Amino acid sequence: MSVRLKLTxxxxxxxxxxxxxxxxxxxxxxxxxxxxxxxxxxxSDFLRxxxxxxxxxxxxGAAAAxxxxxxxxxxxxxxxxxxxxxxxPLTRITDATxxxxxxxxxxxxxxxxxxxxxRELADAFDTMLARLETHVxxxxxxxxxxSHELRTPLAITQTLLDVxxxxxxxDTSELLDRLHTVNTRAIDLTEALLLLSRADQRSFTREPxxxxxxxxxxTETLLPLxxxxxxxxxxxxxxxxxxxxxxxxxxxxxxxxxxAIVHNQPEQGTVWVSTSTHxxxxxxxxxxxxxxxxxxxxxxxxxxxxxxxxxIRTDHAGVGLGLAIATSITHAHDGNLTLTPRSAGxxxxxxxxxxxxxxxxx
Numbered sequence: 289m290s291v292r293l294k295l296t297x298x299x300x301x302x303x304x305x306x307x308x309x310x311x312x313x314x315x316x317x318x319x320x321x322x323x324x325x326x327x328x329x330x331x332s333d334f335l336r337x338x339x340x341x342x343x344x345x346x347x348x349g350a351a352a353a354x355x356x357x358x359x360x361x362x363x364x365x366x367x368x369x370x371x372x373x374x375x376x377p378l379t380r381i382t383d384a385t386x387x388x389x390x391x392x393x394x395x396x397x398x399x400x401x402x403x404x405x406x407r408e409l410a411d412a413f414d415t416m417l418a419r420l421e422t423h424v425x426x427x428x429x430x431x432x433x434x435s436h437e438l439r440t441p442l443a444i445t446q447t448l449l450d451v452x453x454x455x456x457x458x459d460t461s462e463l464l465d466r467l468h469t470v471n472t473r474a475i476d477l478t479e480a481l482l483l484l485s486r487a488d489q490r491s492f493t494r495e496p497x498x499x500x501x502x503x504x505x506x507t508e509t510l511l512p513l514x515x516x517x518x519x520x521x522x523x524x525x526x527x528x529x530x531x532x533x534x535x536x537x538x539x540x541x542x543x544x545x546x547x548a549i550v551h552n553q554p555e556q557g558t559v560w561v562s563t564s565t566h567x568x569x570x571x572x573x574x575x576x577x578x579x580x581x582x583x584x585x586x587x588x589x590x591x592x593x594x595x596x597x598x599x600i601r602t603d604h605a606g607v608g609l610g611l612a613i614a615t616s617i618t619h620a621h622d623g624n625l626t627l628t629p630r631s632a633g634x635x636x637x638x639x640x641x642x643x644x645x646x647x648x649x650x
Contacts, residue, residue: 295374299367300360307359377406381413393421426591441474480609483539487616492533496644499537499570500525500563506541507561510549518555519576521545524562528570529644532621540617541572543610544637548576551635569623569643578634586627586635590615614639 380397387395396417399410445467452463507521514521530537548559560575590611611627614637618625623641630636 295371296367300363303363499528
């Protein structure tokens, strides 16, 4: 049976039960006369009309049956209408679910009326559809960009091999060097995609980690690159305990510092790396000098394969996933990553992560 029919039968059954109890109470009350069946002379003529000697079981039974039949019909019709009105929001939610199942994620329920349980359910479903639509759009863009990025090194490799085949006198060492460079870029891109997928799926073990030590290790690793490019790294570290994957958090800090070094002034650039505690958690901040950026451009830098103009021209071009991976790692650790353009030029990246709970062991 449908829910509407079940509600209808429930309404009708409850109405029948209430009517039967009411009729039974009336009958018992009428039979509670004085001995001999006489009523108190002080009672009104209206109550005397219900004397059991004039209103016997057969007459009362027939009247009660008629009343119960009327209540049954009334309960079924009224219950069907009321159940239909109450379940109308569920019909709209069901229709929206079917449309979403068929691939239409742009449809919204937008249930009108008062703020009841059905309205809360519809609003929650609309919010879920909006997030799902955004997520699917991002995945489609990511798949398209990834396909394009992977196709490029493969196409270059194919071209180099064709040249080697048609021109046997071509310099083999130069060809091998170019193939090695292209192959290395393809491997880096594949590893970055795998790392991004791992962060999105949160398939890692959480353990206590000091974010200041993570930032220090990432800084020491990238110090030769900074010196080569004439960039100075200034550090300021407070003990910042958090919970997460040490490997992923190290990748997060490495990506941010590497990005700050590469996207900097050609000479005499500076990168500031600091960790600190905050009432809402722990902070990792990476700032750098560089060209002035607009808020519109900064808001797109965390999308996969988004590159600034400088990144394309450098020998450390990367694969366009550095900030996207950093964002995914941050979200996987229940944190927030914020990008803010500096007024003097450059970028300020702030990562806020939950602080590790205090140690309660004895």
